[in-house]
Amino acid sequence: MAFSKFSSFRWYYTLNICSTNILIMVMHEYIRKSLTIDCEAVTNYIVERIREYLEFSNKKGGVIGVSGGVDSAVTATLLAKATDNFFILLMPSSSTPKIDLEDSFEMIKFLNAQNKYKLINIDEIVSLFSNKIETNNKYVIGNIKARVRMIILYAYAQMLDYLVVGTGDKSELLLGYFTKYGDGGVDVLPIGDLYKTQVRMLGKCLGLPERIVTKPSSPALWEGQTAEGELGIDYETIDSILYLRFDEMRSEDEIVKMLGIPIDTIKKVDRLVKISQHKRLPPEIFRLSGRAINSDWRFPRRWA
């Protein structure tokens, strides 16, 4: 699940209209090689890290929201490999495509989770919010949907003494293509260091249903919304730019040469990453004391 915070992404709207002009490219061979993962090693590693994280957190298991998309399908599969104590929430709304709900049920079957899931349609809750707030702005309501899902996940986590396992991937996290305290409000992000294209590779290796692995990413916060349509760039291009820009620290000009794409596309991606930094960090605390949290008071998560 990936939901954007639209207030700061005004230029999207126009792009959205002409989403047929999406820039598609074949992934550069060098980047394809760089991003290729050893599926088995990565799977074992993440599964072990999830198991260990649950143990260190003294939690019995994990709850996860499954949307029918590749990120949540992969994360749920890894979670299910790490522990039998997992619980899945399906939280569709009126803007959830029928096929996504079908694919979510495919995942329930795939994970043998017939006794470990709950279906909650969030439309009623969301419309209570939008009525009270008196808005029909689809971007505001879209973020409310993401945050309603977060509330439900945490309620289940508390009742079960589980953690909330997030499904964000590195591409979304870097772009800020998620709702702060919505799908961004989670306890741990097991696939947060894998780009979208790598998550698809992993999904394929894990034997997930083909339709889920190849489906275009979509937050589905309103009808017809797709990530690539909204961003105006396909994920292979996005991941190539992100990888070259931030993993390899290459300049815009170098990337233009390597990928043969317009510099504006690179600038667009770059800007999305920069303006969303606040979403990836804990809130700023204004220094007042002799030792301020996060500034010069730093402790590991595993403290007690």
Next chain:
Amino acid sequence: MGIRVELAQIRSYPGDVYRNYKKHLEIIETSTADCVIFPELSLTGYIIKDLTYEIYKDAEEATRKIAEKVNKCAVFGTIKEVRKGILRNAAAVIINGKMDYIYKFYLPTYGLFEERRYFQRGDPLKDLKIFEYRDLKFGVVICEDAWHPEPIEALSFMGADAIFIPSASPMRKLRENLAIEESWDSLLKAHSLMNTVWTVFTNVVGSQEEEYFWGGSRVVSPLGDVKLKLNLFYEDRGVVEITENELLRARFFSSYRDHIREFHSILDKL
């Protein structure tokens, strides 16, 4: 003598080299002083984290452009790539358009500081330099180097009559009398008195990330008097005249001249 020095206590915008650059030019162009002293990393901002790698080239270019505009003397904070990929926390020293650098020796990596993640320290054997503008001989050390006796001591014995100290000192505990201000006040007075030099401390001001830089830039005479003190917490500028009289009186009536070097051979073995 009688050199007029301006302290430019500015707010730097972390990562916004162009904006900081314009501020530097504005101050240099409107200054009536002989020499303008800016804070540490004034061109780049202090808390820039990994942005360091993205902006150091811009900072070097801005440094060159500022140098072209300085027909007197200016000292400001910037980043210098001393060889490919090796960066130093530097102060550019511009005299009559001619550019030189000094480097920070002690890079703090305690508390909130993480300078050694980004910078290489200067080498005292190569990087202690004495500059001369009109008939003022001066040295420059950056912030943390004033928390040790040797850098300023060395420069004073090399002939400096004034020490410029571009700094980025963040406020720790907010209270009526800032502990960090009292510490700096004591350090500057001690350096001035022990080394019979003028000390010129220019601090940055304003917020950067969660921190707040407290300003309070000041000048202490060789006799230990605070000759100028700028605002706490706000941008400010002020000019002070560095004169010979205080230097002479301090040196006539102190044991500075009797510096016993043998102590250093003991220190060397400790």
